Amino acid sequence: MTTPEDGAIKVVPVRHYWQWVGVAVALVLLAMLVNTLFSRVPSGQYVCHAVHGVRQCHQTSEWRFSWNIVFHYFTTSEVLHGLWLTIFLTVVAMVLGISIGVGLAVMRLSSNRLLSVTAWTYTWFFRGTPVIVQLFFWENISILYHTITIGVPFTNITFLHINAVTLFTPTIAAIVALSLNEGAYMSEIARSGLIAVDEGQSEAAMSIGMTRSQTTRLVVLPQAMRVIIPPTGNEVISMLKTSSLASTIGVTEVFGATNNISANNFEIMPLLVVASLWYLIVTTVLSIGQFYLERRFARGALRTPPPTPLQRLRRDARGIASKFRTRRGVVGAAS
Amino acid sequence: MSTPMVEAHDLWKSYAGVEVLKGVTLTVVRGEVTCLIGPSGSGKSTFLRCINHLEKHDAGELRVDGDLVGYELRGGKLYERNDKQICAERAQIGMVFQRFNLFQHLTVLDNITIGQVKVKNVDSEVAKVEARELLARVGLDGKERHYPAQLSGGQQQRVAIARALAMDPKLMLFDEPTSALDPELVGEVLDVMRDLAESGMTMIVVTHEMGFAREVANTVYFLDAGVIEESGTPAEVLGSPKSERLRSFLSKVL
Ligand SMILES: Nc1ncnc2c1ncn2[C@@H]1O[C@H](COP(=O)(O)OP(=O)(O)OP(=O)(O)O)[C@@H](O)[C@H]1O
Ligand SMILES: [Mg+2]
Numbered sequence: 100m101t102t103p104e105d106g107a108i109k110v111v112p113v114r115h116y117w118q119w120v121g122v123a124v125a126l127v128l129l130a131m132l133v134n135t136l137f138s139r140v141p142s143g144q145y146v147c148h149a150v151h152g153v154r155q156c157h158q159t160s161e162w163r164f165s166w167n168i169v170f171h172y173f174t175t176s177e178v179l180h181g182l183w184l185t186i187f188l189t190v191v192a193m194v195l196g197i198s199i200g201v202g203l204a205v206m207r208l209s210s211n212r213l214l215s216v217t218a219w220t221y222t223w224f225f226r227g228t229p230v231i232v233q234l235f236f237w238e239n240i241s242i243l244y245h246t247i248t249i250g251v252p253f254t255n256i257t258f259l260h261i262n263a264v265t266l267f268t269p270t271i272a273a274i275v276a277l278s279l280n281e282g283a284y285m286s287e288i289a290r291s292g293l294i295a296v297d298e299g300q301s302e303a304a305m306s307i308g309m310t311r312s313q314t315t316r317l318v319v320l321p322q323a324m325r326v327i328i329p330p331t332g333n334e335v336i337s338m339l340k341t342s343s344l345a346s347t348i349g350v351t352e353v354f355g356a357t358n359n360i361s362a363n364n365f366e367i368m369p370l371l372v373v374a375s376l377w378y379l380i381v382t383t384v385l386s387i388g389q390f391y392l393e394r395r396f397a398r399g400a401l402r403t404p405p406p407t408p409l410q411r412l413r414r415d416a417r418g419i420a421s422k423f424r425t426r427r428g429v430v431g432a433a434s
Numbered sequence: 435m436s437t438p439m440v441e442a443h444d445l446w447k448s449y450a451g452v453e454v455l456k457g458v459t460l461t462v463v464r465g466e467v468t469c470l471i472g473p474s475g476s477g478k479s480t481f482l483r484c485i486n487h488l489e490k491h492d493a494g495e496l497r498v499d500g501d502l503v504g505y506e507l508r509g510g511k512l513y514e515r516n517d518k519q520i521c522a523e524r525a526q527i528g529m530v531f532q533r534f535n536l537f538q539h540l541t542v543l544d545n546i547t548i549g550q551v552k553v554k555n556v557d558s559e560v561a562k563v564e565a566r567e568l569l570a571r572v573g574l575d576g577k578e579r580h581y582p583a584q585l586s587g588g589q590q591q592r593v594a595i596a597r598a599l600a601m602d603p604k605l606m607l608f609d610e611p612t613s614a615l616d617p618e619l620v621g622e623v624l625d626v627m628r629d630l631a632e633s634g635m636t637m638i639v640v641t642h643e644m645g646f647a648r649e650v651a652n653t654v655y656f657l658d659a660g661v662i663e664e665s666g667t668p669a670e671v672l673g674s675p676k677s678e679r680l681r682s683f684l685s686k687v688l
Contacts, residue, residue: 303535303594306486307549307601308525310517317552320541399539399581 138163149343169371172360173376181356182377188273188342188352193335195278200285207290218286225283231344233280237272238348273345281338288330292323324396332389336382343374353377437500439464439605439636440485445494447480454480456660457494460563462605462638462653469629469647469668470640472657472685478640481657482607485638486527487520499604500529525553528598532610534590536582542569542593543578546600554601561600572626588619592626599630606630608639642687648672655681 139160147156161167172178206218216223225233241263250257267275296319304314346355359368406414440462447455453657454477464466470478483489484496487504496503504520505512518683546565550556556564569575572592582590591611598606608627612620624646631637631650641647646655647668656664656673664671664680674679 122649134532156529295521298531299531299535302488303529303531303537303597305488305521306524306527307597308521308553309549310521313552317548318537322537396539399541 133410136164137166154252164372165366165369168366169372172357172366172370172373176354177351177356177360178373178377181351181353182381184270184350184352184356185339185342185354185377186381188270188277188350189335189339191274192277192281192342193276193338196281196334196338197289197331198286199278199282200287201289201320203282203286204293207286208293222283222286225280230276230280230341231347233276234273234344234348237267237276238269240272242265245353248392269345269349272348273342273350277338277342277345280333284334285331287332288327289323292325292327293319295326296322321396323398325393325400328389328393328396332385332392335385335389338380338384340378436464437497437623438462438520439499440638441495441497442481445481445484445496446492446536447477447484447489448492454660455484455491458657458660458662460665461657464635465634466638466652467637467639467650469651469654470638470657471642471644471647471654471671471687472663474655475688477660478657479609482529482609482640483639484606485605486524486529488524495536498523521553525549525601526604528595528601528603528606529609530591530594530611532613534582534587534594534614536590536597537593538582540581541578542574542580542582542585545582545593546597549597549601565596565600568591568599571599571629572596573622585628586603586619587615588622591615591623595623595626595630604636606635606637608637608641610640611643612641612643644684644688656683658683 120337137344140163142159142161145156146159147154149155171309203218205223205418206214207222209215247259247263247266248257248262249259300318300322301314304318305311309317343354346358349355351359354374357374360368361367391407394407397405438461440460442458442460445455445458446453447526458481460468460481470481472478480489484491485498485503490504497654501523502512503523504515506515506519507513508628536542537548542564543562546568547558547561550561550564551558566575566578569578574592574596575591577585577589582593585593595610595611611627615623621642624643626670627637627639627646628650639646639651649668651668653665654668655662656671656675656677658679663677664675671680672684675684
């Protein structure tokens with residue numbers, strides 16, 4: 100008989116039968132999805148040839164999702180240029196939006212009433228109006244202001260004088276609208292991050308002689324990042340897709356570009372698939388970036404940082420290998 | 435006789451109409467250890483925070499090293515000091531907190547060097563060398579790459595002391611430095627403080643460790659409800675309390 104000391108007692112893990120049912124259902128659904136994605140349908144065209152002098156015809160088939168057309172347009176210069184514009188809009192609008200947001204959050208938390216009320220009003224205004232309205236507003240700003248002048252207010256001193264129509268091209272209007280709008284959302288995210296940092300941290304920073312701005316930059320913000328990054332990642336992905344609204348004011352980012360193509364060739368579905376696939380690819384890349392960024396800013400917050408996917412893979416492999424080894428060991432002991 | 439390190443005269447401070455300090459008068463002699471004892475809510479932390487201007491006192495005179503805290507006397511007028519001057523004043527006063535308040539996102543070494551590098555503009559390599567010496571002094575050599583969360587409470591508090599010492603302060607303020615520690619970790623922090631006192635550092639220590647006060651302090655002040663009720667040598671204050679309030683306070687903490 101074996102005793103616990105032998106270490107040879109067999110452990111029977113709990114069996115989760117319902118889990119297997121769930122897995123089976125999911126697998127069937129997945130198979131159906133793959134099947135329909137790559138199914139073929141009759142094309143309505145016939146090919147005929149003579150077999151033993153008899154003419155025989157049969158209908159050809161084509162991909163339901165027109166993968167050949169998708170593939171054809173996937174990397175055309177028009178689409179790639181649109182993709183570049185999408186990424187450009189996203190990056191610029193996010194960089195500006197984050198800067199505005201952090202500034203607003205610091206203002207909002209300031210003890211100066213005027214600053215905090217200004218920041219609050221900004222957020223109220225830009226969160227309270229739809230982005231598409233803001234896009235059209237900035238595109239048409241030249242109706243309100245023909246020229247834009249930089250100078251000393253209420254005097255005749257001017258440094259710069261620009262025609263609003265030439266300044267506010269669709270792309271510039273989109274950048275302005277998207278960043279100002281994003282700033283409002285980012286300010287709330289940044290504020291929650293700043294609040295989450297213990298007050299003792301800024302007290303300690305001030306006690307060693309740091310100025311207010313040093314305290315914020317060197318001590319509070321870096322720690323707030325841990326709270327700020329996950330929702331900001333969401334915002335970036337959201338911005339990637341929101342930037343498609345810029346197509347309504349004539350910016351040919353990826354969605355605008357695919358729309359233009361399908362307006363000419365009527366291949367609506369394949370080109371929507373082209374746009375969707377590109378959005379999915381960029382989102383995937385962004386998610387990976389977010390993972391590593393979160394890990395970087397979690398330093399010090401956790402005793403041991405979470406493993407990277409690679410590390411996890413290696414660990415799992417080691418785990419499985421050792422399992423096999425112990426199994427063999429148990430068998431050896433029993434025999 | 436040289437000027438005292440800290441001189442408070444009739445210091446008042448209130449929060450939203452509630453008087454916390456009601457005319458505190460106190461003197462801290464250079465190179466001496468002053469312990470401040472008193473019940474919770476009596477204003478001990480508030481007083482310490484006034485000294486390095488984390489709080490602004492409402493009335494009275496407060497001098498550190500002969501200079502008025504937060505103000506400058508010029509031509510018979512008091513000018514409020516600007517932020518830069520206040521930071522410069524704070525940089526010369528070390529503070530150790532009950533809850534350590536180490537910078538969580540920085541390693542032990544960076545916690546100690548950041549003040550030197552960013553506030554005093556010392557070269558970072560020079561600061562590192564000094565930080566390692568300080569770590570050795572508080573008995574933590576070899577821990578420089580750790581993050582605060584990876585240290586015990588006692589170790590964190592010793593790093594916090596090293597961080598304050600890195601600024602080469604002329605005065606150290608301790609606000610209940612051992613109150614958040616498990617009993618078995620209190621000793622290691624008090625040992626570091628004892629060494630510091632022996633090296634001649636001027637210290638104000640808010641504490642409930644009466645053993646430490648009796649052994650290390652030159653002067654003990656008993657603060658109660660915003661006023662100094664009693665003061666004197668540890669033997670006088672702790673050994674033969676005069677007021678009923680101090681007697682009842684001591685019977686609770688001892
Ligand atoms: N920022 C603040 N706003 C309002 N009231 C405050 C503030 N800080 C302190 N107080 C009040 O001032 C009083 C004195 O506080 P203080 O922290 O100085 O006491 P303490 O003697 O350090 O007590 P403890 O031993 O509990 O630390 C308390 O009643 C407290 O509630
Ligand atoms: Mg206190």
